[in-house]
Amino acid sequence: MTSSKGQADIIIVGAGLAGLMAAWRGLNRNPDVTALIIEASNKIAGDHTWSFNLSDIREDMRDWIRPFIAHQWSSYNVKFPKYDRDLDIIYCSGNSDSLRRAVTPFIKSGRLKVQLNTAVERLTATSVTLPSGEVLIAKCVCDARGFKPNENVALGYQKFVGLTIKTKTPHGMTKPIIMDATVEQLGGYRFVYCLPFSDTEILVEDTYYTDGPQLSENEINDRIVEYIEKRLGIDDYIVTRREKGVLPITLGVERAYGEAIDEELQGPVLLGMRGGYYHAVTGYSILEAAKSGEVIADMISKNAPDFGKAVLHEMTYHKRDHYYEEKFMRLLNRMLFRAAKPEQRYKVLERFYRLPEGLVARFYRNRLTKKDKLRILFGKPPVPISKALANFSESKFIERELLRK
Numbered sequence: 001m002t003s004s005k006g007q008a009d010i011i012i013v014g015a016g017l018a019g020l021m022a023a024w025r026g027l028n029r030n031p032d033v034t035a036l037i038i039e040a041s042n043k044i045a046g047d048h049t050w051s052f053n054l055s056d057i058r059e060d061m062r063d064w065i066r067p068f069i070a071h072q073w074s075s076y077n078v079k080f081p082k083y084d085r086d087l088d089i090i091y092c093s094g095n096s097d098s099l100r101r102a103v104t105p106f107i108k109s110g111r112l113k114v115q116l117n118t119a120v121e122r123l124t125a126t127s128v129t130l131p132s133g134e135v136l137i138a139k140c141v142c143d144a145r146g147f148k149p150n151e152n153v154a155l156g157y158q159k160f161v162g163l164t165i166k167t168k169t170p171h172g173m174t175k176p177i178i179m180d181a182t183v184e185q186l187g188g189y190r191f192v193y194c195l196p197f198s199d200t201e202i203l204v205e206d207t208y209y210t211d212g213p214q215l216s217e218n219e220i221n222d223r224i225v226e227y228i229e230k231r232l233g234i235d236d237y238i239v240t241r242r243e244k245g246v247l248p249i250t251l252g253v254e255r256a257y258g259e260a261i262d263e264e265l266q267g268p269v270l271l272g273m274r275g276g277y278y279h280a281v282t283g284y285s286i287l288e289a290a291k292s293g294e295v296i297a298d299m300i301s302k303n304a305p306d307f308g309k310a311v312l313h314e315m316t317y318h319k320r321d322h323y324y325e326e327k328f329m330r331l332l333n334r335m336l337f338r339a340a341k342p343e344q345r346y347k348v349l350e351r352f353y354r355l356p357e358g359l360v361a362r363f364y365r366n367r368l369t370k371k372d373k374l375r376i377l378f379g380k381p382p383v384p385i386s387k388a389l390a391n392f393s394e395s396k397f398i399e400r401e402l403l404r405k
């Protein structure tokens, strides 16, 4: 076994959203630092679209995120059986191309080295063992290998199939439809999501909030085609891209991540879905990937040249903060997944989207005020009250669902 030092100051394993965001921001703010990113597949950034509300991103971080934004809309629409509403919340989408473009200058200058086709299984706070047995040493090692199920966490799932279509004539849709829940409800909360990238290009995604992760891709594909033809009235088009996803929706966590703090301080630094950094209700992680990139960049600049321990320490506590910040979101998920019957789940969202626009934006940003939380919970509940009360306590829920299994 050989061991090499000095390949780079930081090694990041996993060149997806979180790994690349951390490399981008870390190198951008720290001109003397170098990084190596190691990726199992044959390209960085995969083949994705990542969407978010502009208001999700902290004001002081928007300038550096801007090059990632490939599409932006000034408002969006939601549809439920009882109403239809436009929200003046700026909606944005980035994609694999815009993410690759953002890190290309660092690759060209040699400050970001990329090693593809290399699946790494052994990482510590300061070392990465390659499949060849070679051990690379760095000041800081980050694990950004994507989601890994964790036995301390009770999950529901958001699963979807999406088709990007190119239409022969302009389709006429001018703003995204973030949720069209007027479709038949099947096995859970179902909605269709439409993003018009241009006059003749739309991403149409059929999404399900269900108890299990199984995805019937062909059936969902047929339903999307039906939606495109019958609801959108488009029949002359070609499919240019397909995507699918099964995202974790956290209902409860057995122990605060902070309780394992000594263990976690051994490293490596966890990033992205691997570290549980996603919005508990949507499974979306762009906001957290950007925040982690900022924390890492900040710790490097405050502690250079020996920043390794400071990054690990700060990120370990950052993870604990995320766990506490998401407590209310997990409660909402239990209402959605355990208090409401699967086909009635849409009522929870139908009620939520009647609330003021500012509250909706704060919900996605995970910055609800106490008053917001009260507004969400009080009033005529869209779920049976007895079931709501039975699922209120996270510790009792966990004991029932995880520990007694």
Ligand SMILES: Cc1cc2nc3c(=O)[nH]c(=O)nc-3n(C[C@H](O)[C@H](O)[C@H](O)COP(=O)(O)OP(=O)(O)OC[C@H]3O[C@@H](n4cnc5c(N)ncnc54)[C@H](O)[C@@H]3O)c2cc1C
Residues within 6 Å of the ligand: 013, 014, 015, 016, 017, 018, 019, 038, 039, 040, 041, 045, 046, 048, 049, 050, 051, 052, 118, 119, 120, 121, 144, 145, 146, 147, 243, 244, 245, 246, 247, 271, 272, 273, 274, 283, 284, 285, 286, 287
């Ligand atoms: C189809 C789809 C659409 C989504 N849309 C959105 C959205 O619109 N907005 C949003 O915020 N979130 C979205 N998400 C959720 C989430 O933001 C993404 O999954 C996001 O890519 C997660 O970032 P990540 O860096 O944690 O993982 P990934 O982006 O999945 O990156 C992990 C990387 O690690 C690599 N890897 C895995 N194992 C190894 C190994 N052993 N060694 C080396 N490399 C390894 C993988 O090949 C991959 O490149 C979506 C998810 C999916 C699947």
